[in-house]
Amino acid sequence: MPRVARFQIAALGELFRQLMYAPPVARRRQMEAAEQLVAQINPQQVYPEEFIIFRITGYRPDLPDEPVGLVGEALVADLVTLIQRLSQGLDLSSQHDDRSPVTLDDMARRLNISAKTLQRYRKQGLVCHYVVFGDGTQRLACFEDSLQRFARGHRGKIARASEFSRVGETVVRSIIHDARDLRRTPGMSLNAVAKQLARKYGRAHETLRSILHRHDRRGDEPMFAEMGPLTDRDVRLIHRAAQRGVSWGVLCRRFSKTRPTIDRAVNRRRRELLGALDLKFILPTSMPSADGDDAESVILSSPAVTSGLADLPPHHDALALIEAVRQAETPPKNIEQALVGGYNLLKRRARVAIEALSEYPASNVLDQIETDLRWATLLKRRLVVIGLPAAVGCIEQALHRSLEHQPSEEILTLLRLAFAVIGGAVETIDPSRGRRLGRRCGYAMNRALAASVHRPAVGRAATRHQPGSVILADPFGSLNPWQRWLALRSDLQPLVVRLDPPLQRMITLRYGLSGFQPLTLAELAGQLRLNRNALARTMRTAHRQLRSLAANIPER
Numbered sequence: 001m002p003r004v005a006r007f008q009i010a011a012l013g014e015l016f017r018q019l020m021y022a023p024p025v026a027r028r029r030q031m032e033a034a035e036q037l038v039a040q041i042n043p044q045q046v047y048p049e050e051f052i053i054f055r056i057t058g059y060r061p062d063l064p065d066e067p068v069g070l071v072g073e074a075l076v077a078d079l080v081t082l083i084q085r086l087s088q089g090l091d092l093s094s095q096h097d098d099r100s101p102v103t104l105d106d107m108a109r110r111l112n113i114s115a116k117t118l119q120r121y122r123k124q125g126l127v128c129h130y131v132v133f134g135d136g137t138q139r140l141a142c143f144e145d146s147l148q149r150f151a152r153g154h155r156g157k158i159a160r161a162s163e164f165s166r167v168g169e170t171v172v173r174s175i176i177h178d179a180r181d182l183r184r185t186p187g188m189s190l191n192a193v194a195k196q197l198a199r200k201y202g203r204a205h206e207t208l209r210s211i212l213h214r215h216d217r218r219g220d221e222p223m224f225a226e227m228g229p230l231t232d233r234d235v236r237l238i239h240r241a242a243q244r245g246v247s248w249g250v251l252c253r254r255f256s257k258t259r260p261t262i263d264r265a266v267n268r269r270r271r272e273l274l275g276a277l278d279l280k281f282i283l284p285t286s287m288p289s290a291d292g293d294d295a296e297s298v299i300l301s302s303p304a305v306t307s308g309l310a311d312l313p314p315h316h317d318a319l320a321l322i323e324a325v326r327q328a329e330t331p332p333k334n335i336e337q338a339l340v341g342g343y344n345l346l347k348r349r350a351r352v353a354i355e356a357l358s359e360y361p362a363s364n365v366l367d368q369i370e371t372d373l374r375w376a377t378l379l380k381r382r383l384v385v386i387g388l389p390a391a392v393g394c395i396e397q398a399l400h401r402s403l404e405h406q407p408s409e410e411i412l413t414l415l416r417l418a419f420a421v422i423g424g425a426v427e428t429i430d431p432s433r434g435r436r437l438g439r440r441c442g443y444a445m446n447r448a449l450a451a452s453v454h455r456p457a458v459g460r461a462a463t464r465h466q467p468g469s470v471i472l473a474d475p476f477g478s479l480n481p482w483q484r485w486l487a488l489r490s491d492l493q494p495l496v497v498r499l500d501p502p503l504q505r506m507i508t509l510r511y512g513l514s515g516f517q518p519l520t521l522a523e524l525a526g527q528l529r530l531n532r533n534a535l536a537r538t539m540r541t542a543h544r545q546l547r548s549l550a551a552n553i554p555e556r
Contacts, residue, residue, distance in 0.1 A: 019057075092129055104141065126146070129143065305338055318404075325388045328389050336437055354369060371518050371520045401462065492546045495549045495550060
């Protein structure tokens with residue numbers, strides 16, 4: 001079975017999570033609405049998020065005042081994913097609405113294209129459903145009318161793809177042999193050799209470049225010492241490998257580049273990721289010198305902002321979380337103000353630093369920005385915890401009973417909704433106007449429940465759950481977009497205690513796992529009395545060991 005497709009647009013991913021527990025009739029109706037919408041989307045146009053959700057569900061969501069635009073190209077891909085994943089739980093028969101299904105293999109043969117090309121077409125608007133065939137198996141297929149509609153709109157693209165033939169191993173060996181002969185000619189670079197061979201073999205220049213690149217990267221005797229400039233894909237791969245602890249030496253050999261080149265590639269990707277962030281902030285006017293350096297020394301030195309940041313309720317067990325939230329006490333107003341002020345100040349400082357980045361920023365400048373964003377996430381976690389009692393109280397008021405007495409699917413859906421609502425409220429709260437976070441979260445939660453696609457059912461029989469039976473995926477793991485590449489993975493955090501003590505302390509201080517603010521590499525090197533380069537190497541070793549430990553944990 002094909003791997004599960006993921007959403008690029010957070011709004012559609014959240015919509016799918018809400019629709020998962022809707023009745024089958026509603027899911028089918030929304031799946032069909034999404035399919036009709038796919039054919040009407042222009043990939044080059046931008047569409048309001050509210051319009052898309054309304055077209056699928058019939059509801060107008062209560063979104064922030066500033067509209068969010070969704071790019072048509074990404075929207076088409078995510079609508080296809082939404083349709084595909086909704087169909088998986090509907091048990092559509094092969095006679096669904098008298099439509100004839102065509103399997104992926106049959107489609108590839110009919111269009112004379114590869115399975116990989118077919119996968120790309122699904123991202124470009126080829127709508128597929130999971131269908132139960134006569135033998136009882138559920139497989140991904142495309143209904144005949146959808147296939148014909150896509151083929152009419154992409155005739156030229158399909159024709160070009162059908163004319164493409166793969167380069168066989170025999171031809172590849174011949175290309176490599178000819179390339180070695182040409183390489184002996186003085187001044188023949190990889191690019192020049194690829195151009196000449198492209199004419200001889202009747203292939204695209206880029207195809208020949210890829211064959212030569214692949215040979216030199218995998219072979220023991222590379223023909224070309226210089227592999228050409230790094231592509232965007234190379235840069236992404238290098239950055240991902242560096243995050244996983246791969247050493248600079250391995251990357252240098254893999255890409256035939258020097259250490260400074262690899263370092264610049266990593267920093268280039270870090271700069272791209274940071275530059276794509278839309279950091280908004282609200283600084284309380286009541287705070288001292290909110291626009292000056294005093295704000296950093298006053299607000300960011302507050303004990304509420306620098307310590308106790310790991311104090312979270314049990315959150316993997318949904319029932320334990322509900323009980324802990326019910327018993328939580330509201331913190332003093334000055335603590336809440338300090339957390340809000342620190343969160344916004346860190347975002348402001350990061351944004352100013354990002355806007356000032358040069359084309360080739362220094363590693364220490366990028367590290368300071370990334371550390372500020374990690375710190376900001378720890379503060380947001382604390383603020384979300386403060387807002388949870390009000391949000392859960394509103395849910396239980398709407399249900400007219402305790403949340404833990406609902407079916408497990410509804411408990412999880414409503415808790416995920418609560419975290420999303422509180423996360424949005426944290427971004428807009430301004431203590432200078434006398435607002436408390438709890439009141440703001442309660443107001444936002446009531447509005448979200450009124451507008452939600454999945455409204456809680458009232459009056460059904462109470463459900464009893466065993467302790468630990470309702471598992472909630474880490475709700476604090478996606479509060480901010482930068483957590484995806486800056487935070488330590490939630491499944492790795494429990495394994496830190498299994499590292500050697502020096503590595504354990506290093507990771508704990510770096511990511512603020514003990515509840516104190518996270519440290520930059522420079523701060524960590526000073527505290528541990530280590531050379532910064534040695535510290536960076538040791539950090540990579542720690543990350544490799546953590547991933548190795550995670551890979552060796554048996555599945556339950």
